[in-house]
Amino acid sequence: xxxxxxxxxxxxxxxxxxxxxxxxxxxxxxxxxxxxxxxxxxxxxxxxxxxxxxxxxxxxxxxxxxxxxxxxxxxxxxxxxxxxxxxxxxxxxxxxxxxxxxxxxxxxxxxxxxxxxxxxxxxxxxxxxxxxxxxxxxxxxxxxxxxxxxxxxxxxxxxxxxxxxxxxxxxxxxxxxxxxxxxxxxxxxxxxxxxxxxxxxxxxxxxxxxxxxxxxxxxxxxxxxxxxxxxxxx
Amino acid sequence: xxxxxxxxxxxxxxxxxxxxxxxxxxxxxxxxxxxxxxxxxxxxxxxxxxxxxxxxxxxxxxxxxxxxxxxxxxxxxxxxxxxxxxxxxxxxxxxxxxxxxxxxxxxxxxxxxxxxxxxxxxxxxxxxxxxxxxxxxxxxxxxxxxxxxxxxxxxxxxxxxxxxxxxxxxxxxxxxxxxxxxxxxxxxxxxxxxxxxxxxxxxxxxxxxxxxxxxxxxxxxxxxxxxxxxxxxxxxxxxxxxxxxxxxxxxxxxxxxxxxxxxxxxxxxxxxxxxxxxxxxxxxxxxxxxxxxxxxxxxxxxxxxxxx
Ligand SMILES: Nc1ncnc2c1ncn2[C@@H]1O[C@H](COP(=O)(O)OP(=O)(O)OP(=O)(O)O)[C@@H](O)[C@H]1O
Ligand SMILES: [Mg+2]
Numbered sequence: 001x002x003x004x005x006x007x008x009x010x011x012x013x014x015x016x017x018x019x020x021x022x023x024x025x026x027x028x029x030x031x032x033x034x035x036x037x038x039x040x041x042x043x044x045x046x047x048x049x050x051x052x053x054x055x056x057x058x059x060x061x062x063x064x065x066x067x068x069x070x071x072x073x074x075x076x077x078x079x080x081x082x083x084x085x086x087x088x089x090x091x092x093x094x095x096x097x098x099x100x101x102x103x104x105x106x107x108x109x110x111x112x113x114x115x116x117x118x119x120x121x122x123x124x125x126x127x128x129x130x131x132x133x134x135x136x137x138x139x140x141x142x143x144x145x146x147x148x149x150x151x152x153x154x155x156x157x158x159x160x161x162x163x164x165x166x167x168x169x170x171x172x173x174x175x176x177x178x179x180x181x182x183x184x185x186x187x188x189x190x191x192x193x194x195x196x197x198x199x200x201x202x203x204x205x206x207x208x209x210x211x212x213x214x215x216x217x218x219x220x221x222x223x224x225x226x227x228x229x230x231x232x233x234x
Numbered sequence: 235x236x237x238x239x240x241x242x243x244x245x246x247x248x249x250x251x252x253x254x255x256x257x258x259x260x261x262x263x264x265x266x267x268x269x270x271x272x273x274x275x276x277x278x279x280x281x282x283x284x285x286x287x288x289x290x291x292x293x294x295x296x297x298x299x300x301x302x303x304x305x306x307x308x309x310x311x312x313x314x315x316x317x318x319x320x321x322x323x324x325x326x327x328x329x330x331x332x333x334x335x336x337x338x339x340x341x342x343x344x345x346x347x348x349x350x351x352x353x354x355x356x357x358x359x360x361x362x363x364x365x366x367x368x369x370x371x372x373x374x375x376x377x378x379x380x381x382x383x384x385x386x387x388x389x390x391x392x393x394x395x396x397x398x399x400x401x402x403x404x405x406x407x408x409x410x411x412x413x414x415x416x417x418x419x420x421x422x423x424x425x426x427x428x429x430x431x432x433x434x435x436x437x438x439x440x441x442x443x444x445x446x447x448x449x450x451x452x453x454x455x456x457x458x459x460x461x462x463x464x465x466x467x468x469x470x471x472x473x474x475x476x477x478x479x480x481x482x483x484x485x486x487x488x489x490x491x492x493x494x495x496x497x498x499x500x501x502x503x504x505x506x507x508x509x510x511x512x513x514x515x516x517x518x519x520x521x522x523x524x525x526x527x528x529x530x531x532x533x534x535x536x537x538x539x540x541x542x
Contacts, residue, residue: 070421
């Protein structure tokens with residue numbers, strides 16, 4: 001589904017990503033963990049072509065390194081950005097409609113809207129509400145629901161648990177798992193390594209712009225280095 | 235005659251035209267944070283093109299006057315839309331990521347270029363705008379309203395309703411509002427940002443063409459510099475309403491037209507005859523300064539325009 005080789009990203013003189021390799025197979029849930037400033041967000045942004053990168057990015061066999069970002073969503077790649085990125089002055093329904101912007105099949109869109117509302121009933125209740133007035137958790141749900149509206153094959157999630165109360169984090173992760181169960185491939189970036197590794201099959205650990213470890217999720221969960229650095233000690 | 239009512243009627247008419255032009259400023263500002271100072275010149279070009287089409291049709295054909303006016307608009311609007319697109323594509327787009335003073339200066343430069351091009355084509359003298367409508371007046375109480383004023387009000391209202399429908403009820407409009415809020419995320423949704431920005435310029439320019447035709451018909455003259463003052467006033471209207479806000483541009487336009495007309499009507503009395511009604515332009519700038527000092531976000535704006 002996704003193959004990344006020797007990806008570099010720099011902001012002016014600041015090298016944020018320094019030659020990482022990363023593979024996500026079809027149907028897999030993979031997580032990317034690492035400390036603040038490790039370059040996780042930058043990696044996702046480079047994959048979604050929001051920031052320019054160098055190296056090789058192959059998505060479903062095509063080299064997308066120079067694609068404009070707006071073309072990717074039509075090919076089934078959706079990014080739920082860090083901080084959610086809901087359109088706060090648009091209504092919930094309008095936000096969801098924006099998620100389906102790349103599609104023209106009215107009936108399909110209506111069916112997917114039903115599906116999203118079924119998965120996230122809170123959004124249906126708030127359909128007409130201005131998105132900026134939703135709670136943080138509701139906004140995260142909206143951001144995920146919006147991404148689902150394009151019928152993604154590959155869903156990139158950037159810290160969906162950020163700033164949410166534990167119960168809300170639980171809910172968000174349940175939603176992610178049910179999306180994965182429908183066969184959507186997922187690349188999940190998280191601070192909450194414990195939780196991320198518990199739903200992922202494999203994981204990558206990033207440190208100051210480089211991938212320093214990659215393994216099966218349960219192996220990472222028991223790896224002493226990972227335990228010490230990201231899982232709060234012993 | 236009832237001066238108050240009469241000046242209100244005149245003010246609302248003028249205000250409707252300001253509102254149409256202000257919408258062009260505010261749409262572009264709302265999406266890319268640029269004050270397109272050449273927008274007044276787009277209005278001027280609209281008036282000039284309409285003038286050329288209307289005079290030649292009136293001289294060489296027997297078409298009914300209203301049809302000639304309509305053809306004038308049908309030619310002027312696409313011309314202005316193309317001009318607006320060209321400005322965005324050639325002058326502003328390459329500067330999208332430049333420091334924000336750069337496109338601003340470019341906009342002023344474009345305004346000067348367009349004025350000079352118009353001067354070369356249409357000359358430096360005032361042009362008598364052909365009058366295709368036989369003027370008649372109707373009484374409202376003790377005041378008069380002409381059929382031209384009625385037409386301006388009606389067409390402006392219709393156009394604004396159409397614009398609101400486009401922005402709030404269509405896919406393009408939703409994409410425009412989304413892009414205005416967050417270009418990166420709109421891009422992630424599959425919106426081609428460049429197309430949306432170009433659309434804002436093109437739509438604003440179509441409104442400008444209509445405004446140009448109206449101003450020409452209302453004042454019965456056109457001039458290569460007419461876009462300058464009109465543009466400044468419409469910009470003032472946009473700031474007054476809260477730049478970036480569509481409803482604000484409409485309200486600001488109407489309000490500015492009324493303030494100006496009332497000011498012109500009473501300035502003689504207010505200054506004991508010292509200043510005459512030809513000083514009416516000072517009101518717009520008095521309003522602009524007052525708003526910028528006391529409420530820079532405008533009447534309906536929420537955000538203080540750090541970018542302004
Ligand atoms: N727009 C930018 N301009 C300059 N430097 C940036 C920019 N965005 C990120 N950086 C830098 O790149 C590095 C990686 O940032 P990034 O946001 O990718 O980290 P992250 O792993 O997502 O961190 P966090 O867990 O805090 O979200 C950091 O050192 C950051 O300061
Ligand atoms: Mg991050």
